[in-house]
Amino acid sequence: MQSSEIAGKARFDHIRYAQLWEDADVLCAALGPCPGGTLVSICSAGDNALAMLTLDPARVVVVDLSPAQIACMRLRIGAFQALEHPEFLELMGSRPSTRRADLLTRAVASTDADTQAFWQELEPLVVAHGAGGAGRFERYFRIFQRYLLPLVHSRRTIEDIFVGRPDETARAEFLDTRFNTWRWRLLLKVFFSNFVMGRMGRDKAFFDHVDGSLSDHVARRIRHAAVTCDPSENPYLHWIMTATHGEALPMTWRAEHYGTIRDRSDRLDIRQDALEAFVSTGEKADGFNLSDMFEYMSPDVFADVYGQILSAANPGARLVYWNMMAPRRVPETHADKVMRQQELEDALKATDKAFFYSDFVVEEVR
Template sequence: MTQSSEIAGKANFDHIRYAQLWEDADVLCAALPQDPDKTLVSICSAGDNALAMLTLDPARVVVVDLSPAQIACLRLRIGAYRALSQPEFLELMGSRPSTRRGALLDRAIAEIDSETRLFWQDQRDDVIAYGAGGVGKFERYFRIFRTKLLPLVHSRKTIDDIFVPRPKAERQKFLDQRFNTWRWRLLLNLFFSRFMMGRMGRDKAFFDHVQGSVAQHVARRIKHAAVDCDPSQNPYLYWIMKGKHGDAVPMPWRAEHYTTIRDRLDRLDIRQGALEAFIDDGDKADGFNLSDIFEYMSPNIFAQVYGQILSAANPKARLVYWNMMAQRRVPPAFTDQMTTLTENEIRLKAKDKAFFYSDFVIEEFQG
């Protein structure tokens, strides 16, 4: 059985799972080859990181995803970059409060294909309420956390205070003295139990290969996001805690990249289907954003898919991916063909604002 059929057979892909990308585009782009005119490949998810990769000035970005709903997230963004200004884009996505999201949505979908337009018209009420970046299953999970549970544990003032800029030592003090209370620890253990994550956030099938407690993992990662990194610069943490963005927004949504991305939208080559389909085409690429897809595979399938990717890689191609809890790195059969870019990994891991992931991997193909 191939990896795609392995996962597609278990999980349900008929709705939006991720309405925005919960992987840090800044570290992704810093990890990929920096020369222009490369062919890059990206897992789509909500599309934001494929858009971010356009800032690297590639010849093209091939974007793949098994899920039509995830591809629809990218197509909405393409319409929005073309039809809206950057401040309007932020309103549509939910980064900023808005009283005109319905009208912004209408403009963003006016020129896109009719199937995608209908798909988004169906989501209109939710887009108006939460922003287009808030309508996925994963974001709904955070919304329940934020609106129903977080108020039982922390006051609004404490939540706001997380995002006040302060030196690292003060951040540790804030975490120890004001944030990490017994109520908070209880909430983490309940909410991030495997049962709840499977029910409300991630499909239970995705935990088949994961070891350890999700709550312990989350507690470690919160220290990374709240102390080691600066929370005032972290759009991912801000959205989880407040359901919108503050001054910091994900890299492809920032004003300084908006026109560059808009001017290069034609370089996206979108393909609904498995990553393996790109590979079978005989195309070769120089950089792969593989999200955290390997985590969802059994070790054997992982090794098989890894080999397939190398067959579609040019010399010096980089494979970039995250792990949340399952450990995935170059399988033994391919170690002599790959160089792990450890220094880059360490440098970028320290900056990774998307704090769910325990590992960030950059491997270079020797060809």
Template sequence: MQTSEAARHADFSAIRYAQCWEDADILVEGLNVQPGDTCLSIGSAGDNALALVAAGAGRVIVLDLNPAQMACLDLRMAAYQALDYPELLELIGSRPSRRRRTLYRRCRPILSIDARRFWDAHGASIDAGIGGAGKFEHYFAIFSRRVLPLVHRRATIQRLLQGGGRATRLHFYEKKWNTIGWRLLFQVFFSRFVMGRLGRDPSFFRYVEGRVADRILFRTRHALTELNPADNPYLHWILTGCHGAALPRALRKEHFQTIRENLHRIECHLLSVEQYLDQAGENVIDRFNLSDIFEYMAEENYHRLLDRICRSGRPGGRLAYWNMLAPRHRPASMADRLQPLDELAHRLFLKDKAFFYNAFIVEAIR
């Protein structure tokens, strides 16, 4: 049985991501999810698995190595059942609330025993909003509360988030936002060292070369100028600790009832992709949401897993994944089995609101 390289190096004892920091809008479009499709999705906090349900998937197989991440999805699924739509947003932290513990108590009877035990021990995280409970979110909270105020005042931040036309955004960025202080702060806080200590697991940088902060700063400029900050829920959370008027796909009102009625389509497995595919068989999965798992692997392990995915996937199926810092693309040796959909992927990447990634990859199984 093939084992996961990430499992041998990373710490999976606590919530790493309390939200999926990937844009489900481009994920769903890239995968071209069809009614009844069987989808495999990396768990994280579960938002993208829920978005696949909203897109009409008939079965969503959620995989994660971390029980804490599964507890995040379990509580979300309970919230869709037990709460109404505004209450869901309160529990997540998208909207202000003083009654999150009460909302949790309504969800609690629906939770699995393990998830109930986990969240009972994390009352402070519930009070603050479960969308802020992860290490990555704590990292952003330090940035927004302690670091960013050193270079930009609250009024400047609010003006940025109002967005506007492209010319207005470019002018504001160059004249008001892109100061020497901003650039220096960015180089320090988003360095490999600081991000590894406070944000991501240090082992996730094993295959990263070059200056991390430079790459993220380039993509941040794109998000603040080429995209409209007013429409970006991820940017709003990073800068303010909650969502603005725009919300991630799974949290939009138009998808709430569809998700609520189809939660039975989700099945969760505390397994690696490698372990699950070893038992899944061949030609059984239509769509693969693979997050950015490949950049945590040596290139030979990435190629080996791609081969296994192709055998489990149905012809015409698709896989989508992100590169944040380590480049991963289908090797030429697999040209007869995987077709890169580069034009589609690049078009989607240009509107990716989760802007810190360096590439979005979509490939079709031949």
């Protein structure tokens, strides 16, 4: 395995993200159709690499340093094969269910022994919260939703967030008069302090390169999700506030893509390794989903890894990635090798339902 800066700092022995908190609709629109090509994706929980199958590539190479994250992908592949779409939603936690233990058994039946053993141990968590609720990040949101949110808002107010409001004025009025109370502002400040988030949600190492206050950032992004966009269409906000999905679902979990993803899952090439290792194989790709991995790197390492990725990219390949707080865009040393797709970025940023990110980047190799 190639060395990777973050690997030495953060522990990868448990599921960190049990579902993708990056909007696959935005990702796929940024990459564009890729018939017959090769795409590369960070795995995380697997959802976005699966969504990339809808772009019709010959192959999606999926990489992650973490065996637990790879196990999330293998569970999904088994579930797509063994379950009907409504059953899949129950297993993942989008919908309530009393039969998740049975669904889990069926989903892992075709997977390897390690994956089966891994999920068997997590069965109680899956039964309680769904497989999409079994990560540390989701546990963090659950503590927020179960124990803290009720101190601030009634169930009725929470439900009212997701009543469709046709225009921005009505949404702004709801946020300003019903939701953004002093109690809510206090909760944001305490819960989204860098200290608490580092202890309970993300590994502290991930904040080494982050500037500014996390709670101010979250407050700005909530306005984007609640006013600029329509909360009734936002599955991520729905999960954070209610620990399940409403009518709106993340792209990969929607019925319209279920058959396509199931039929193309043999095009996935899963590797438990650093993304940097893909480069050393000499293979080339036509597009990269880089998640927000650059944010976890120091600027020098970022410039180095960016250069390695360019050397494994075919002309016209797009590098797609997010930044939450640390600014990362093509490093100066490589600026002449890519073209920023600003119009596309701006259009997609405005619709990004995974609202925590402050920046979304699409750079195309010349």
